[in-house]
Amino acid sequence: MASDELTPSDTDLINEFATLLAHPSLWVEPSPDLEERVVAAIRGESNEARAAAESSGWYRYARPSRVRRWSTLVGAIAVGAAAAVAITLLATRDTTPSPDSTVALAGTDLASGLVGTAELTAVPSGVQIYLRLPGLPRRDGGEFYQVWLRDCSGTQLVPAGSFHDLDDVIAWAGVAPADFPILTVTKEVVAPPTDAAQGSSGEVVAKGASAHCPT
Amino acid sequence: MPAPVGLDEATVEAFRRGDEAAVRAVFGQYSGLVMAVAMRVLGDRSGAEEAVQQTFLQAWRNAGSFESGRELAPWLATVARRAAIDIQRREGRRDTSPLDDADPTDAALIVMPPSEERAWEAGQVRLAIDSLAADEREIVRLQHLHGFTQQQIADHLSIAVGTVKSRSFRAHKALAAALAHLREVPS
Numbered sequence A: 001m002a003s004d005e006l007t008p009s010d011t012d013l014i015n016e017f018a019t020l021l022a023h024p025s026l027w028v029e030p031s032p033d034l035e036e037r038v039v040a041a042i043r044g045e046s047n048e049a050r051a052a053a054e055s056s057g058w059y060r061y062a063r064p065s066r067v068r069r070w071s072t073l074v075g076a077i078a079v080g081a082a083a084a085v086a087i088t089l090l091a092t093r094d095t096t097p098s099p100d101s102t103v104a105l106a107g108t109d110l111a112s113g114l115v116g117t118a119e120l121t122a123v124p125s126g127v128q129i130y131l132r133l134p135g136l137p138r139r140d141g142g143e144f145y146q147v148w149l150r151d152c153s154g155t156q157l158v159p160a161g162s163f164h165d166l167d168d169v170i171a172w173a174g175v176a177p178a179d180f181p182i183l184t185v186t187k188e189v190v191a192p193p194t195d196a197a198q199g200s201s202g203e204v205v206a207k208g209a210s211a212h213c214p215t
Numbered sequence B: 001m002p003a004p005v006g007l008d009e010a011t012v013e014a015f016r017r018g019d020e021a022a023v024r025a026v027f028g029q030y031s032g033l034v035m036a037v038a039m040r041v042l043g044d045r046s047g048a049e050e051a052v053q054q055t056f057l058q059a060w061r062n063a064g065s066f067e068s069g070r071e072l073a074p075w076l077a078t079v080a081r082r083a084a085i086d087i088q089r090r091e092g093r094r095d096t097s098p099l100d101d102a103d104p105t106d107a108a109l110i111v112m113p114p115s116e117e118r119a120w121e122a123g124q125v126r127l128a129i130d131s132l133a134a135d136e137r138e139i140v141r142l143q144h145l146h147g148f149t150q151q152q153i154a155d156h157l158s159i160a161v162g163t164v165k166s167r168s169f170r171a172h173k174a175l176a177a178a179l180a181h182l183r184e185v186p187s
Helices: A008-016 A034-055 A058-062 A071-093 B009-017 B020-042 B045-061 B072-092 B116-130 B134-145 B150-157 B161-182
Strands: A101-107 A115-123 A126-132 A143-150 A157-163 A167-173 A182-189 A204-209
Touching: A008 B161, A034 A101, A034 A115, A034 B020, A034 B045, A101 A182, A126 A143, B009 B020, B020 B045, B020 B072, B020 B116, B045 B072, B072 B116, B116 B134, B116 B161, B134 B150, B134 B161, B150 B161
Parallel strands: none
Antiparallel strands: A101 A115, A101 A204, A115 A126, A126 A167, A143 A157, A143 A182, A157 A167, A182 A204
């Protein structure tokens, strides 16, 4: 047999999957920014979990068990105390609304490499948007960042607050994320003289979506 | 060639801890598989990418329940299919319009998602494609997706037909080896 011919068995196998090999869906590559969006979403949840674990007091109570003489006894007490703290925290957390969704944010060409998250929580007065978007330079002196919620058609834009920076801030909006699923952050400058109806500059530095917009 | 090999146990363990490098490694290894499964269900890039994001997030959230030493691919394919079906159902609840006006390629017109087995096969074929060298992968893409002859591929890539033949042979041999475990066994 020639060295560049497949065996009948291999040919049969390739033919078996020929339909799949010819299907466009098998060849679609994820968008270049999808990896950043995934990493940002996981990092956001990971940081939240770590912060919750640290605030539970485990570290504070665990350390003495290694340095004190009656380590076993102290360790047991520490575990009991930590468990009590954990139970108390769990009971307390029940009264705090957990986010309805976490949006992965990615920087645009104006801030490439930027990643972060926005946790959306619906409360009676509107939607709370907890933003963690570290890495943006602080903007002062008439310059600021503006958070927006946008509808899928791109025709309606609702402001959700202006900020000097966006690492660990809370924005608010009085519209439903289901109707305004696109979250954008723009760079803004106060227009002189003060423009009472100031709109978006269009200089989007970060973007994410809480839901899929039909194409 | 053996079937596509998964990531080493240390990387999977680091993924379970949320280590960023490990998340990137898992994404790099399996994003194609997850995308293929999601595309088979949704037929739409935007929805499929949302499913991919949901899949990796859910996989990370539930990584603690994943048995050490097992291959990640089947698990990810299952999560991806479910995530895509959830999105398809959500999209199916959108406003209705006359059927005559509908785009025949609209994913919402697909009544039944592919079975778990079919979705798994799509993922495996994509993994096999991703395991090929870039030049071999391109030959397979032009041959199967675009239906090019070997002469057309040679013209398109400005290489000799003999080169196309040898790359095509190596690529298909590798594909056959990677897909051998899916071979239907006569009953």
